[in-house]
Amino acid sequence: MTPRPVRVLTGLLIATAAATVVVELLAFRYAPDHGTGFAVRTAWALARTLGWLVLMAQVRRARATAKPLSLILAMTTLFAVGRLIVPASGRPPLPGLIGFGVLTVLCVTVVVLLYRHPAVDAHLSRRSRRPVLTREGLSLQDAPPGDPWVLTARLASFSYSPLMLVPALTAAGTLRHRQEWVLAVLLWVLAGIAVSYAALLCAFFLRRGSHRARTALTSITLAVLAFDLPLCGILLGLDGLIRDGAPLVVAAALALYAVRRTGRAPDRPPVGTPR
Structure with missing residues (x-):
């Protein structure tokens, strides 16, 4: 119940x-x-x-x-x-x-x-219980609990893409009289889409305790901030920087803190593989 x-x-x-x-x-x-x-x-x-x-x-x-x-x-x-x-x-x-x-x-x-x-x-x-193939046959085994900070870092990184696309699409609606920024906004949209795939790849290896994945996610987070915030300030002004940049800063700070809390443990093999 x-x-x-x-x-x-x-x-x-x-x-x-x-x-x-x-x-x-x-x-x-x-x-x-x-x-x-x-x-x-x-x-x-x-x-x-x-x-x-x-x-x-x-x-x-x-x-x-x-x-x-x-x-x-x-x-x-x-x-x-x-x-x-x-x-x-x-x-x-x-x-x-x-x-x-x-x-x-x-x-x-x-x-x-x-x-x-x-x-x-x-x-x-x-x-949760899941089937595991052993020498004696198929048996049930408790799935190990995930690191809550790894989960936090993964979910926070998944929010980068929509938090970049929202201001990019907002800026696209203001290009009628600023056509010199069309290429920049197009790159902004493409970067927002590409970040979703990069974050997904990092999340896949981060779950397995990869130190390189933690480093990559940190680099991606800093690159996203360095790319997104200036464009928000230039194309959307101070109001847009606060409205659209602040949520991304909060999500990035949460991801960086979560990555730091995951520790510096050595890479470990995926669950179910022999050590």
């Missing part, structure tokens, strides 16, 4: 997804301009709603990825929705601020429950 705190957590996740949609509708209602940038950022914020539903499925299936996923979702959701509420000029509307405050409380509560509540932690710590 599912523990009561887990059922409460599931209800909070549904409420968080609903609150995200409500705050986005408020932002749309009070936004003075519904241009390309607003449309791109709204679509990205809506994608966060689906993320909370994915997290709910992870919790119900007792997946270890639920913890780092909740942390990354909470941070990126607050940035994604918050930048819709705050207009480029003037004060944000009071209903939007109230909705954002409720969403903040829900996000913080979800993260605290996942990381601090003993019943939820016990639920997520259940090991």
Whole structure:
């Protein structure tokens, strides 16, 4: 039977997804301009709603990825929705601020429950059983738990691509009178797509404890920041740098910290191979 705190957590996740949609509708209602940038950022914020539903499925299936996923979702959701509420000029509307405050409380509560509540932690710590071929035949074996910091680094790196594509597509909508930046924006979009494959490759080897994968992920993170932040500042201004650059900085900082916490243990062979 599912523990009561887990059922409460599931209800909070549904409420968080609903609150995200409500705050986005408020932002749309009070936004003075519904241009390309607003449309791109709204679509990205809506994608966060689906993320909370994915997290709910992870919790119900007792997946270890639920913890780092909740942390990354909470941070990126607050940035994604918050930048819709705050207009480029003037004060944000009071209903939007109230909705954002409720969403903040829900996000913080979800993260605290996942990381601090003993019943939820016990639920997520259940090991899955998988078939393993031995000399005696096919048997069941407990799958070893994953390093939570490795999972955090992997999930944080997966967010680089959308966090780069959102400002790139926003900048693409402003090129009508700045055609000299078309090539730069095209490279920006291509870099955002390429980063997803690079992060996936690093995540594959990072799971196996590769020191080179940790070094590669660190280099990719620093390169992403060095490439993305200047373009945000030049093409989107200070407002765009704060709205679109800050979430990437937070995700990168989380990934770098997680990579550092994974330690400097020597490379280990994949699970199931003889030592």
